[in-house]
Amino acid sequence: MTPNISFKSSEGATEIEFLPLAELFTRIAKDPNHNPKEPHRIDFFALLIVTEGTGIHQVDLKDYTIRKGSVLKIAKGQVHAFQQDCNYNGYLVVFTEDFVLRYFSKSSVNFISHLYNYHISEPLVENSTFNAFFLQQLT
Numbered sequence: 001m002t003p004n005i006s007f008k009s010s011e012g013a014t015e016i017e018f019l020p021l022a023e024l025f026t027r028i029a030k031d032p033n034h035n036p037k038e039p040h041r042i043d044f045f046a047l048l049i050v051t052e053g054t055g056i057h058q059v060d061l062k063d064y065t066i067r068k069g070s071v072l073k074i075a076k077g078q079v080h081a082f083q084q085d086c087n088y089n090g091y092l093v094v095f096t097e098d099f100v101l102r103y104f105s106k107s108s109v110n111f112i113s114h115l116y117n118y119h120i121s122e123p124l125v126e127n128s129t130f131n132a133f134f135l136q137q138l139t
Contacts, residue, residue, distance in 0.1 A: 002079055005034060007044040007096050015099035019092045039081045045116060046080075046094045048072040053088030057081075064124045071125045075116040078123075 007015075019027075028036050039058065048057060054067040058081045059074055066072060066088060074080050076097060100112055 003040045005040050005042050016095040036082045039079045041079045044096050046074040050088050050090040055088040056083045059123050073123045
């Protein structure tokens with residue numbers, strides 16, 4: 001049975017959180033009930049942003065090769081898993097559906113819905129000028 005993971009933020013964050021992957025794995029190491037390297041279903045949205053290295057990330061039982069500059073969209077309700085030995089670094093941005101509905105206009109919500117509709121949009125985004133700009137702001 002695939003575990004269901006709910007949004008749990010650090011103190012002060014309620015609907016969105018921007019986590020360095022090292023911090024994410026440190027936090028998860030303290031929770032014996034969740035292994036992010038095993039498939040698990042999330043009840044929130046996530047963006048996995050790779051700033052260095054290469055690796056594999058699984059979404060809905062499909063492996064995606066990720067590398068510096070990759071952004072992987074993981075939709076609410078999808079099953080995903082980190083690889084056993086992560087050879088990449090970056091960030092995981094997690095946010096709730098309530099966050100989207102509260103802070104985005106109707107047209108933006110439609111755009112985000114399209115982005116995260118995994119039936120019509122691939123989860124892996126690479127070679128995008130937006131990715132390059134966003135990564136430049138992070139580093």
